[in-house]
Amino acid sequence: MANPHVVAANKYARDVIAGKVPAGKYVRGACARHLADLDKSKSKSYPFVFDAAAGERACAFIEKLPHTKGKWARMGERLVLSPWQCFIIVCVFGWKRRKNGMRRFRELYAEIPRKNGKSQIGAGIGLYMLIADGEYGAEIYSGATTEKQAWEVFGPARQMMQRTPGLLKAAGAEVWAKSIAIPSDGSRFEPIIGKPGDGSSPSCALIDEFHEHDTPDLIDTMQTGMGAREQPLTCIITTAGYNLAGPCYDKHSESKKVLDGLIENDELFAIIFSIDEEDDWASPTSLQKANPNFDISVDADFLMAQQRRATMNPIEQNRFKTKHLNVWCSARNAWMNMQQWQFCADPSLTLDEFEGTECVFVLDLASKNDICAFVQVFKRELNGQDHYYAFGRYYLPSDAIEENKTNQALYRKWVIQGYLIPLEGAEIDFDVIREDVRAMATRFDVQEVAYDPWRATQLAHQLAKDGATVVEYRQTVQNMSPAMKEVMAAVKAGRFHHDGNPCLNWMVSNVVAKEDAKENIYPRKDRPEQKIDGPVAIMMGVGRLMVAEPLYPVLPDDYSLTIV
Template sequence: MKLACERHLNDLKNSKNKDFLYKFDPKLAEKKIKFIELLPHTKGEWAMKRMLISLEPWQKFGIACTFGWVRKKDGYRRFRESYWNIPRKNGKSAIAAGVALNMFANDGEFGSEVYAGATTEKQAWEVFKPARLMAVKSPDFVEAAGIQINAGSLEIPNDGSIFETIIGDPPDGQSPHCAIVDEFHEHQTSAMYDTMQTGMGARRQPLIFTITTSGFNINGPCYDLQIRVQEMLEGTVPDDELFGFIFTIDEGDDWTDPKVLQKANPNYGVSVYADYLESQQRRAIQNASKQNAFKTKHLNIWVSAKSAFFNMEQWNECKDINLKIEDFRNDPCMICVDLSSKIDIAARINLFYRIIKGKIHYYSVAPRFYLPYDTVYNGEEKQVIERYQKWLNQDLLTVCDGFENDLNEIAEDILNDAIEMKIQEVPYDEWGGFQISKQIDDAGYTSIKIPKITKTFSPAMKEMEAAIASGRFHHDGNPILSWMVGNVISKTGKNDTEFPDKEKKFKKIDGAVAGLMGISRILTLMSNPEEDDLSSHIEKHGVRRL
């Protein structure tokens, strides 16, 4: 939530620059908020009292951001996707219904098509039913917009606009202006989401509005979307057309403490009450079988998900865009390569190091990443193809012709760059790097095979974690490396050992693994028993001491 707010505030500042493509229109945002607040409640005591909806500040923020940001060049809406992850009983249905009616009859779209999509008819009606009831209870709105209320749809005959439910995998042919995806965590595939998205090509400012709780299936499309939102908010994979926020507890919070309930539930004391949440919490504490359901539904925790090992806020603070290769010509360098797959991404990290006040400082400068052409455009992992193509357009990826990475090209790049660098070693992974090691050795450099075992990686992971936390790890902000570092989780073993792993296949960690290999070698050289003190190592290897 803090990152979502920071993004909005930073974009407001950036919008004053001519080069920034977007601006915030407060009047447009306010129009959407006021529209929803003219709609009546449909459930509970507020409906019985015939009260109108009154949005909470967090809801106004989400609506304002979703609808208030527009493109400078034509005034059309900026965000094409809006993802709200909030626990149960926090007013999801009312918000989703209000957004749907907004897009159906208050967005200036001729022939608007709005769909409430879900895996079951019952779930789809969780959005459509309150929206229809809001219309029934708002005769002035129905008359002004010319709405025809049917049993299973809303229509505007004058221009052909329609709002209806859609179940399961929809057929092609729709041209949605808006798709409301409710409880996306229940979807086993992305078929509905993808069909809605591809059908929006004829619309000027379409919107997929996803509102969901967390769930159990981290292999499903909802968790993939949440990863996109997290990466966007953390700045590792920017996406200017995606808005989102996530209400949950923080890592390290005690889920059994009643104090954390308010953090995860933005409508705490409004539509979900303390005594109810606390009773659910007590039941979960007393009954282990109810713990996962409580964590997902009321604290918004993906119970099968694992936390990232490295702190990405600290990682971002270590960024220094002024780092240049030429500034490190006199510093020892590990050129670290992870080439474990010929058809997947290959990583090469230039890791320099210096001794500053008795501490090792690491510098990752100008890393390089390689991918086969076929993987970039026809790869099976659809979750990453778009970002691969984006990075290619930004000259952040080197694409090799055909279906495999060209290991000779990678070796030649290393040897060409080595002329301008003080290469100490070339650590490579035991599974694929051996194919370039001979060329490295024949050129007079030292290649070192790194076994992928806990003994090698656990000290390196702990050292990198400490270096990031203390500001001793410096990097130039390469977005691919940042993405990979953020994907690292730990496979914890006996005696608190750590080993780098990834939660899902498409969440690549090759660059992080390459960097860890370099750190492992630097730590080994620094602790060489033949070099009893740091001074002898510095003198032998030419390490800069500051």
């Protein structure tokens, strides 16, 4: 059979579309895109052409490599690509630019659950790019944030070469402690932590478990250095993660938009193995849908045992969903289902729609390293149900932005986009917030300004003198639990509305629900760098709007500071 791997790849795509292979929306999207492009390529006006021989060559090369782990390695078996793996390799290496024959795709983004052979694919691609891609002086980097992670791809690649002396000799390659080199033209394959050094010119960047990266620095530096290469490849093979503000989630979101047909990026090949939003994550069918190597490299009994454990222990659910079903779940023990939260987003929603409307202002003022939140919460009754609408302004001292290396890239991005307000110096300037509150109060019917007493008493007194009804809202379990539960219920029922502010989305994803013996819950965070000030302020606002009658007495006109 001519080009058997290409035949297998195309059959896989057709079987996915026909429903013969269990697959989620974004696997179906990748398959449909490939098949549609094959039809388009029949026209000479289409800028891309499919080179079956090139796709076949890459697959055939990878199948010459040996297994490095498990029973197949013990028996000395070589890699055998499953149809879904053939599909990825054939697409990435088979599609060419009609005008010059160079590869179409410069970027591969594949989200694959654990134990489905990600590292083997990454190692195979890396070795192909080193030995068989025809790139003189090739530079292949396995990049990660830690040495251990960088070796997850480089380690198997190194072992593959050591166990294939014929390939080693044919390529003229040498295997060293931390590199695979071809002295004749200076090609090399190395693990790298952080950014590559000056002068590096990557022809292939392999990024394993990209979800663990807090910033895009490594991949940005890699891609910037690729300018001199004719057909470089950035290969991101990862599972889903918890950091919804990180660069991996940005790439995940971009990939979904490409596969949904919302944006065009002809240089990105994307595929996401996961379940669909309407799927029951506890169903055995979901395991097959998300795990393309189900009962091949990942044991079916193991997955089902992990699934049963997650159904019995809520604490284990997000870990299971993220690692074995490829569902982004924010914090490991997250309070909010971020898919439901995103459904509540309406980017067209603006404060202008609420001019003159009753509302509650909330201030959650912070230390110098935390985000200070000033939120506006409105309530409307629709069809007999309470609907909440939340907006916010978020502040951070400029010194904190520069000193926080973990979140620095995020903060800078949000400052540029206008979602985070930088305040000069090392601490929050409360006068700026006071002026913002006063200016905003002229636009709406502000019933009260709720605040947490931590660091805010002086500002509260100043606002009271400005004429505001100021309510001290202590962040106790008794105050926070009902509000937290109401926000969750409103989000699930579609009764909560926000404008999609990415800074707020990130903070919501960081919230962990701490539960006591009486089933009260309280907002917490896993780590200090995970800020939650915005959602806490929203809970305070909803808590005040839930109160049918004011809990504070009528006070003299010149002083309206009250406590609940």
